Amino acid sequence: ILTMGNSQAAAKFSEDELQALKTKYSEIATGHLFSKGLDKATFVKHFFKDYPLLSQTVFDKMDTQKDGKLSYDEFISAVAIVVKGTKEEKITFLFQVFDSDNSGVVEE
Numbered sequence: 119i120l121t122m123g124n125s126q127a128a129a130k131f132s133e134d135e136l137q138a139l140k141t142k143y144s145e146i147a148t149g150h151l152f153s154k155g156l157d158k159a160t161f162v163k164h165f166f167k168d169y170p171l172l173s174q175t176v177f178d179k180m181d182t183q184k185d186g187k188l189s190y191d192e193f194i195s196a197v198a199i200v201v202k203g204t205k206e207e208k209i210t211f212l213f214q215v216f217d218s219d220n221s222g223v224v225e226e
Contacts, residue, residue: 127191127198136194143193155187172215179214 128136146164147156158177166173180188180196188196199207216224 127195130198130202139194139197140190143190147188147190155185155189156193157187161188175215175218179211 131139143156146160147154158174158181161177162170162173166176176196177188180192182192182195183189196211199211203211213224219225
């Protein structure tokens with residue numbers, strides 16, 4: 119899965135943007151900002167809520183640790199790709215979302 123380190127992801131944002139992302143994450147994440155993380159049900163409720171299957175799939179791709187929650191690092195890394203990434207990074211991320219069986223091929 120396409121990811122970037124926290125410092126690399128953070129470098130893509132201004133200080134104000136990064137603070138706004140931290141605030142949003144802390145508002146919706148369960149527990150303290152850097153502890154429990156953002157669970158799938160909460161993510162689905164806040165992102166792509168009209169498309170729950172898409173939301174669940176995006177969450178699964180963002181959850182690189184495969185622990186059922188998004189850490190702040192996972193969250194900021196994915197947001198950096200989607201919002202500030204290169205065209206290639208965005209295409210790669212979207213391909214990974216739609217390659218549901220990780221076969222390298224998008225099927226119906």
